[in-house]
Amino acid sequence: MMILRTLKRQPLHGYALAQHIKRASDDLLQIEEGSLYPALQRLLKQELVKAEWGTSSTNRRVRIYKVTAAGAKHLQREVSSFERMLEGITRVLAPGES
Amino acid sequence: MSYLSKLISRRRLYRELSEEIQAHLDEKIEELVADGMSREEAKQAALREFGNIGLVEEDSVNVWAWPSVEEFFSDARYAVRTLRKSPVFTAVALLTIAVGIAANTAVFTVVNSVLLRPLYYPKPEELVALHQIAPGAPGLADFESGLLLSPSMYFTYAEHNRTFQSLGVWVTGTANVTGLAEPEQVRTVFVSDGVLQTLSVPPEVGRWLLPTDQVPRGPERVMLSYEYWQRRFGGSPTVIGRNITIDSQPREVVGVMPKGFQIVDASFDVLVPVGFDRGKLILAGFGYHGVARLKPGATIAEANADITRMLPIWMDSWSNGPGTNSHFYETWRITPMIRPLKQEVIGSVGELLWVVMGTIGVVMLIVCANVTNLLLVRVEARQQELAVRTALGAGWLRIVRGLLVESVMLGVIGGVVGVGLAYAGVRFLVAMGPANLPRLNEIGIDARTMGLTLILSALSGLLFGLIPALKYARPRSRSALQSAGRTMSVSRERHRARNSLVVGQMAMALVLLMSAGLMIRTFGALRKVDPGFADPQHLQLMRISIPVSLITKPEQVTRTQNAILDKLAAIQGVKSVGFVSAMPMEGFDSGWDCIFAQDKTYRDNVMSPLRLYKHISPGLLQTAGTRLVAGREMTWSEIYELQPVVMVSQNLARELWGTPSAAIGKRLREYSKMPWHEVIGVVQDVREKGVQETAPEIVYWPPIMENLFGPGPAQAVRDTTFVIRSDRAGTENFLNEVRAAVWSVNANLPLASVRTMQEVYDRSVARTAFTLVMLGIAGAMALALGMIGLYGVMSYTMSQRKREIGIRLALGAQRGDVLQMILRQGMKLALVGIAVGIGAAFGLTRLMGNLLFGVNAHDPLTFAGVSGLLILVALLACYIPARRAILVDPVVALRYE
Numbered sequence: 001m002m003i004l005r006t007l008k009r010q011p012l013h014g015y016a017l018a019q020h021i022k023r024a025s026d027d028l029l030q031i032e033e034g035s036l037y038p039a040l041q042r043l044l045k046q047e048l049v050k051a052e053w054g055t056s057s058t059n060r061r062v063r064i065y066k067v068t069a070a071g072a073k074h075l076q077r078e079v080s081s082f083e084r085m086l087e088g089i090t091r092v093l094a095p096g097e098s
Numbered sequence: 099m100s101y102l103s104k105l106i107s108r109r110r111l112y113r114e115l116s117e118e119i120q121a122h123l124d125e126k127i128e129e130l131v132a133d134g135m136s137r138e139e140a141k142q143a144a145l146r147e148f149g150n151i152g153l154v155e156e157d158s159v160n161v162w163a164w165p166s167v168e169e170f171f172s173d174a175r176y177a178v179r180t181l182r183k184s185p186v187f188t189a190v191a192l193l194t195i196a197v198g199i200a201a202n203t204a205v206f207t208v209v210n211s212v213l214l215r216p217l218y219y220p221k222p223e224e225l226v227a228l229h230q231i232a233p234g235a236p237g238l239a240d241f242e243s244g245l246l247l248s249p250s251m252y253f254t255y256a257e258h259n260r261t262f263q264s265l266g267v268w269v270t271g272t273a274n275v276t277g278l279a280e281p282e283q284v285r286t287v288f289v290s291d292g293v294l295q296t297l298s299v300p301p302e303v304g305r306w307l308l309p310t311d312q313v314p315r316g317p318e319r320v321m322l323s324y325e326y327w328q329r330r331f332g333g334s335p336t337v338i339g340r341n342i343t344i345d346s347q348p349r350e351v352v353g354v355m356p357k358g359f360q361i362v363d364a365s366f367d368v369l370v371p372v373g374f375d376r377g378k379l380i381l382a383g384f385g386y387h388g389v390a391r392l393k394p395g396a397t398i399a400e401a402n403a404d405i406t407r408m409l410p411i412w413m414d415s416w417s418n419g420p421g422t423n424s425h426f427y428e429t430w431r432i433t434p435m436i437r438p439l440k441q442e443v444i445g446s447v448g449e450l451l452w453v454v455m456g457t458i459g460v461v462m463l464i465v466c467a468n469v470t471n472l473l474l475v476r477v478e479a480r481q482q483e484l485a486v487r488t489a490l491g492a493g494w495l496r497i498v499r500g501l502l503v504e505s506v507m508l509g510v511i512g513g514v515v516g517v518g519l520a521y522a523g524v525r526f527l528v529a530m531g532p533a534n535l536p537r538l539n540e541i542g543i544d545a546r547t548m549g550l551t552l553i554l555s556a557l558s559g560l561l562f563g564l565i566p567a568l569k570y571a572r573p574r575s576r577s578a579l580q581s582a583g584r585t586m587s588v589s590r591e592r593h594r595a596r597n598s599l600v601v602g603q604m605a606m607a608l609v610l611l612m613s614a615g616l617m618i619r620t621f622g623a624l625r626k627v628d629p630g631f632a633d634p635q636h637l638q639l640m641r642i643s644i645p646v647s648l649i650t651k652p653e654q655v656t657r658t659q660n661a662i663l664d665k666l667a668a669i670q671g672v673k674s675v676g677f678v679s680a681m682p683m684e685g686f687d688s689g690w691d692c693i694f695a696q697d698k699t700y701r702d703n704v705m706s707p708l709r710l711y712k713h714i715s716p717g718l719l720q721t722a723g724t725r726l727v728a729g730r731e732m733t734w735s736e737i738y739e740l741q742p743v744v745m746v747s748q749n750l751a752r753e754l755w756g757t758p759s760a761a762i763g764k765r766l767r768e769y770s771k772m773p774w775h776e777v778i779g780v781v782q783d784v785r786e787k788g789v790q791e792t793a794p795e796i797v798y799w800p801p802i803m804e805n806l807f808g809p810g811p812a813q814a815v816r817d818t819t820f821v822i823r824s825d826r827a828g829t830e831n832f833l834n835e836v837r838a839a840v841w842s843v844n845a846n847l848p849l850a851s852v853r854t855m856q857e858v859y860d861r862s863v864a865r866t867a868f869t870l871v872m873l874g875i876a877g878a879m880a881l882a883l884g885m886i887g888l889y890g891v892m893s894y895t896m897s898q899r900k901r902e903i904g905i906r907l908a909l910g911a912q913r914g915d916v917l918q919m920i921l922r923q924g925m926k927l928a929l930v931g932i933a934v935g936i937g938a939a940f941g942l943t944r945l946m947g948n949l950l951f952g953v954n955a956h957d958p959l960t961f962a963g964v965s966g967l968l969i970l971v972a973l974l975a976c977y978i979p980a981r982r983a984i985l986v987d988p989v990v991a992l993r994y995e
Contacts, residue, residue, distance in 0.1 A: 015122040033126075034149035037119065038157040058128060060121045063114070 004075040013062035177504035195512025198465030203551045204523030205458045211541040227442035228388025234431040248383040249374045254412040261404040265390035266292030277343040283850030284367035296391045304338040304353030314375040318349040324357040326367035346647030405434035457876040467599045470562035477566040501567035509559020604931020607884035612939040614877035615960040617870040623952025630784030632723025637855035638827035643817045652814035656802040665839035671826045676718030677818040683862040696765040711797040713815035728758040729779035744775035750795035751780045788862040885975045893979035907988040924976030
């Protein structure tokens with residue numbers, strides 16, 4: 001979901017994506033950078049993202065990932081269900097309304 | 099993109115991924131360097147942050163593909179690589195498997211073709227052989243064929259049955275075909291109406307023999323076999339309607355049967371209608387095989403009941419002539435024993451083939467045990483590698499699979515090589531097999547055999563891979579990593595699998611060797627039996643038949659035979675000559691008749707046991723090397739004057755009169771009309787039906803005798819085997835001179851079944867010889883494999899115990915003591931194996947009781963001898979590695995590793 005969300009904002013290549021997520025989460029989420037790739041491959045396979053060879057800002061040949069239409073829809077669904085879940089959790093945890 | 103194309107494009111996937119990851123790392127490094135880190139540090143940090151590159155790559159690729167297939171391919175690739183890296187192990191394992199598979203495939207091919215594949219007739223399950231026994235008629239019905247059908251039985255059964263669609267009778271014979279090229283003796287089958295209908299195989303060209311062709315003295319018709327049609331007429335369809343001369347009688351060819359067609363188990367050149375003359379039939383004449391097709395749904399039990407019901411009808415409808423009692427045959431207790439035609443065709447070979455199949459199966463087990471052992475040793479040596487793999491994160495399932503893939507691959511490659519060998523093996527088996535192996539022409543490797551071989555290879559691969567795989571793939575990486583290569587001596591537990599395998603191998607080897615040993619003893623016992631003839635390789639045999647249409651007068655027939663004898667005797671190198679209606683073991687149906695002795699009383703004047711009879715010429719006994727026990731031979735003048743003389747076999751003389759000499763001067767005859775014949779000689783017993791069978795009582799009549807029934811003063815035996823004793827027997831030159839001699843007497847006489855008595859003898863013991871050779875091969879293979887197994891275990895143990903032995907020696911142990919200790923350990927395995935084997939053999943050899951002769955299935959000599967041999971060889975297998983181990987310099991051994 002995080003990957004899709006990040007990519008939705010702008011198409012990125014692997015390393016940039018990793019940095020983005022790191023920065024966005026303020027280094028709260030400590031994930032191995034490598035684990036990004038299997039996840040990306042899964043998304044590719046489900047055709048939620050697509051990849052194109054391009055050039056990075058440092059002039060390397062990299063694969064740039066872009067969210068597909070299906071990906072966008074999937075993201076929306078995921079986000080809304082996540083929000084509902086979050087809402088539920090918040091309500092349960094909200095103090096003193098009983 | 100389909101899975102398949104992804105599988106194919108996975109190289110590209112890999113390349114792109116690594117490129118991408120590399121770019122990632124590079125960028126990271128650059129950034130870190132820009133932040134002021136040194137390049138080395140940056141590289142380390144980047145890798146640390148990224149995680150396990152290999153795992154990431156693999157996981158990423160796995161997203162795409164069917165992982166098990168991927169892994170299988172990688173396992174397979176890995177297996178090929180490891181196998182190639184240890185060529186000696188691979189070669190030994192492959193060779194062992196290939197030989198095992200080849201032996202199994204070859205034997206199964208024969209078993210499959212002979213026993214399992216259905217007969218080639220349509221709806222073969224309905225076909226039965228009209229077999230019957232007659233426990234009340236000793237002699238005649240004692241042998242394999244039981245009591246055959248008489249023509250009157252055939253008519254009764256054909257007309258009154260309720261359970262058969264059709265039935266017919268047939269008998270094999272020979273006939274002379276003249277007028278084509280050289281006179282030629284051909285194999286004939288005489289068939290009644292109903293035989294072809296029952297077998298239901300349509301003709302290749304022309305038509306079947308029809309009821310109208312069965313009319314006695316009607317139009318003479320004949321059918322040809324495909325093979326004879328090709329050989330003599332080049333397969334020309336114009337042969338239909340052509341006349342060929344069979345036994346000087348022109349017959350019109352009406353059809354040709356298709357290729358490979360046989361009447362039950364008889365192949366033939368020409369098919370002749372019997373043409374029974376109904377009006378002249380009597381009850382007797384039990385000389386025909388019956389074949390029938392059951393009505394759909396009818397069972398064999400119902401058919402048996404049907405025949406039992408018809409036997410009284412048969413006795414009521416026919417007679418043996420005025421003054422005879424038709425119901426006399428009740429005393430014979432004729433009982434139908436109808437059996438499926440397939441069983442009739444296979445005969446006694448079935449049991450033999452199953453024994454061979456069983457032994458070869460045991461050899462395959464030993465092969466598996468041996469390869470398992472090899473693999474165990476190998477896996478042990480690879481423990482460190484496996485531990486490293488486990489440490490690197492391989493699941494144990496993955497490792498098991500890897501090992502299994504490797505062993506199955508060994509099995510399958512071995513199988514493929516084995517099938518190649520099997521083709522050669524089948525040829526060998528067919529050439530080696532008993533000459534009377536049924537369905538010989540049908541033997542070939544088919545899809546079923548190939549399938550079985552493949553399954554067998556894969557299964558055996560699994561079997562011998564499973565034990566080492568399960569044993570060593572368990573997660574225990576740390577201890578393995580630490581201890582590998584540093585063991586003092588090997589733990590007991592590690593040994594157990596290998597030890598039990600060796601024990602199993604020894605036991606199975608013992609069982610096979612025991613069977614082989616029993617067969618050797620059987621063969622020895624057979625060789626020791628006096629068959630009733632001597633020095634068979636210098637006895638030349640040939641069949642000569644003189645048909646009525648060629649020479650009518652009986653006396654002239656005998657004179658012609660006499661003239662042939664004289665010509666043959668004149669050939670250079672011929673010691674003596676004679677002729678007889680059939681030599682022992684030749685397989686020609688002999689005549690049986692009731693024999694009455696003058697000084698014995700018989701109930702009803704009809705009751706007397708049936709005896710085998712032969713017609714014999716002067717000189718035959720001396721030629722064949724058959725001893726005259728008492729009295730003398732008949733002379734030619736007695737024969738031509740129709741003097742009532744006869745000779746009998748020793749056992750008949752003993753049975754009737756107590757001693758051979760007491761028989762001389764006694765008189766006997768066949769029928770009341772026949773004059774009494776005086777016994778002038780007693781002949782040693784002859785193993786007429788084969789060395790294994792007891793010698794039957796035999797009456798020897800002169801070659802020409804007073805005529806009892808038909809017109810004319812006498813009747814002569816027309817189908818005879820001529821016997822020549824000469825050191826030149828069997829040579830081509832000699833045979834040419836023999837032919838010239840025969841044809842100088844009458845150029846229309848073909849020579850048939852030209853062979854030496856040795857060949858006849860060998861054929862009769864072919865079954866035993868075949869079993870012996872097969873069991874011998876299996877036993878030798880088992881012995882060799884068992885020894886390799888023991889040797890392998892011992893030498894491996896020794897290499898593991900080098901340090902221990904070194905320490906013992908360094909501490910002052912005597913080499914002899916150490917050697918003894920090691921030998922004791924090895925022999926313990928061997929002895930346990932032998933003990934288990936003796937137990938198993940005790941039960942199993944009883945199964946081959948029918949194949950044995952003159953030796954008990956629990957023959958102590960064989961048991962002791964084989965055990966001794968095995969102990970001896972086992973000692974050797976232990977001694978070599980043991981000796982090598984103790985000769986090691988203790989200092990070297992201690993420094994080792």
